[in-house]
Amino acid sequence: xxxxxxxxxxxxxxxxxxxxxxxxxxxxxxxxxxxxxxxxxxxxxxxxxxxxxxxxxxxxxxxxxxxxxxxxxxxxxxxxxxxxxxxxxxxxxxxxxxxxxxxxxxxxxxxxxxxxxxxxxxxxxxxxxxxxxxxxxxxxxxxxxxxxxxxxxxxxxxxxxxxxxxxxxxxxxxxxxxxxxxxxxxxxxxxxxxxxx
Numbered sequence: 001x002x003x004x005x006x007x008x009x010x011x012x013x014x015x016x017x018x019x020x021x022x023x024x025x026x027x028x029x030x031x032x033x034x035x036x037x038x039x040x041x042x043x044x045x046x047x048x049x050x051x052x053x054x055x056x057x058x059x060x061x062x063x064x065x066x067x068x069x070x071x072x073x074x075x076x077x078x079x080x081x082x083x084x085x086x087x088x089x090x091x092x093x094x095x096x097x098x099x100x101x102x103x104x105x106x107x108x109x110x111x112x113x114x115x116x117x118x119x120x121x122x123x124x125x126x127x128x129x130x131x132x133x134x135x136x137x138x139x140x141x142x143x144x145x146x147x148x149x150x151x152x153x154x155x156x157x158x159x160x161x162x163x164x165x166x167x168x169x170x171x172x173x174x175x176x177x178x179x180x181x182x183x184x185x186x187x188x189x190x191x192x193x194x195x196x197x
Contacts, residue, residue, distance in 0.1 A: 030059050030063050031059050033062055034056070034057070034058065034059040076148075079148060082126070082127055086120040086122065087120065087121075087123050092153060093155070094122070095118050095119065095127065095155070095157070096119045096158070097117070097118050097145065097156060099115060099116040100114070102115065110134070114138075115131055116131075116132050116145050118145055121157075128149060130144060139162065151176030152174070153176070154175075154176045155177045155179060156178050157179040158179075159181060160181040163189075167180070168180060
């Protein structure tokens with residue numbers, strides 16, 4: 001379903017620790033990350049390749065590691081890992097694409113950021129999320145959002161804004177299927193669909 005990047009044991013350890021950390025990972029939260037790490041169970045420590053009683057990294061080490069991570073590389077690896085957490089409906093992965101403007105995030109004359117997300121319908125896992133360019137809309141952003149994912153055999157659902165010939169053709173060219181709602185102003189398409197059994 002998703003394109004996978006080679007995972008090393010070290011990366012898996014970092015990813016496991018990352019997924020076990022509290023959501024509040026800003027500067028003042030680094031101590032909370034360290035405290036959380038000290039509360040990991042024996043099973044968590046084993047997955048990380050650590051023995052019970054082995055010294056854990058200090059807060060300053062955690063800070064240096066997080067500062068040294070390449071955000072794009074981390075995003076690629078986390079997305080790859082998230083893609084291993086998808087489920088299926090009758091043997092198919094189903095991804096819902098939806099966009100939302102962030103409330104109370106407008107700054108001065110700039111509009112509130114608008115995000116587009118691809119969500120696994122079974123697990124609720126967000127597989128990809130991207131900001132829609134301020135002078136654009138969701139239609140071209142959908143392709144960029146889904147481009148890193150392997151859509152072979154996947155069903156993509158999206159709202160009526162995405163009921164575009166180019167979008168449908170792009171999804172099928174990637175090996176995927178789509179469920180798109182026709183708009184009321186797409187009279188020819190609606191008539192064609194009504195004739196289907």
